Amino acid sequence: MADWRELNRAWWDERTPLHVASELYDVEGFKAGRQTVEPFEQRLAGDVAGLRLAHLQCHFGLDTMGWARLGASVVGLDFSQPAVDAARALATELDLDARFVCADVYDAVEALGGEVFDLVYTGLGAINWLPDLARWADVVAALVRPGGRLLLSEFHPFSHVFADADRTVAYDYFSDEPLVWDDEGSYAADGAATAHNETVEHQHTMGEILTVLLERGLRITAFEEHDHTLFARWPDLVRREDGTFRLPEGSPRLPLMFALVAERPG
Numbered sequence: 219m220a221d222w223r224e225l226n227r228a229w230w231d232e233r234t235p236l237h238v239a240s241e242l243y244d245v246e247g248f249k250a251g252r253q254t255v256e257p258f259e260q261r262l263a264g265d266v267a268g269l270r271l272a273h274l275q276c277h278f279g280l281d282t283m284g285w286a287r288l289g290a291s292v293v294g295l296d297f298s299q300p301a302v303d304a305a306r307a308l309a310t311e312l313d314l315d316a317r318f319v320c321a322d323v324y325d326a327v328e329a330l331g332g333e334v335f336d337l338v339y340t341g342l343g344a345i346n347w348l349p350d351l352a353r354w355a356d357v358v359a360a361l362v363r364p365g366g367r368l369l370l371s372e373f374h375p376f377s378h379v380f381a382d383a384d385r386t387v388a389y390d391y392f393s394d395e396p397l398v399w400d401d402e403g404s405y406a407a408d409g410a411a412t413a414h415n416e417t418v419e420h421q422h423t424m425g426e427i428l429t430v431l432l433e434r435g436l437r438i439t440a441f442e443e444h445d446h447t448l449f450a451r452w453p454d455l456v457r458r459e460d461g462t463f464r465l466p467e468g469s470p471r472l473p474l475m476f477a478l479v480a481e482r483p484g
């Protein structure tokens with residue numbers, strides 16, 4: 219297999235302009251004031267005004283800038299240079315207090331100059347790109363100041379066992395094997411003709427996620443599971459007015475997202 223990082227980076231570099239132009243990311247709406255930080259994320263974070271916040275794997279920064287709009291002093295980090303360039307351009311255009319750094323998440327401590335943060339935020343399709351979750355947790359634990367917090371908000375690992383087309387159980391929840399995909403387009407650019415289509419992703423169980431954080435002495439202070447998601451991952455999901463997607467009325471519900479807060483003891 220070619221280097222996973224180079225494959226994934228090429229995939230994200232090529233998708234970034236497509237995502238900036240996409241309906242799903244709705245950059246025009248964002249420029250007009252749309253808030254992309256989900257209500258449950260805002261509730262879990264509490265008042266962020268004045269907090270130093272680092273957003274890991276920030277893509278082109280909408281959520282990073284969403285936190286800035288809520289008053290945090292933010293830095294976003296992503297390994298895709300086109301994503302970081304797009305984020306910087308948007309932050310300048312909107313005159314938002316947001317910095318962006320281009321680096322691999324595993325190098326985030328050095329890339330952020332050893333700074334520590336009140337709140338480290340990440341998720342919504344982030345940890346599935348990382349082969350080694352223990353190493354990720356080392357980075358997170360080093361970035362959170364004593365008394366500070368991690369807010370992780372992710373698609374639920376159990377939802378990844380189902381096939382995209384028909385929700386039959388297709389993948390092993392407990393598998394350690396990398397998931398290699400080769401698909402044109404993306405979740406936000408369906409049908410786009412793209413050249414870099416191979417990616418390497420990873421399944422991390424809920425047990426693994428909780429364990430790597432607990433092993434680093436982080437205290438889980440909130441954990442919740444949600445029956446909604448943020449994109450049409452299966453054809454029959456119903457889009458609500460608030461932009462969330464749910465299984466049709468009457469269908470047994472599944473955990474589609476989760477969020478947790480983990481605190482570094484002071």
Ligand SMILES: C[S@@+](CC[C@H](N)C(=O)[O-])C[C@H]1O[C@@H](n2cnc3c(N)ncnc32)[C@H](O)[C@@H]1O
Pocket residue numbers: 226230275276277278279280281295296297298301321322323324341342343344347348
């Ligand atoms: C789905 S996005 C993150 C979610 C974000 N909320 C969004 O949708 O805009 C995943 C991001 O992870 C970044 N990424 C993947 N692997 C990475 C790595 N090893 N280091 C840093 N960034 C990485 C990609 O460039 C991409 O921007």
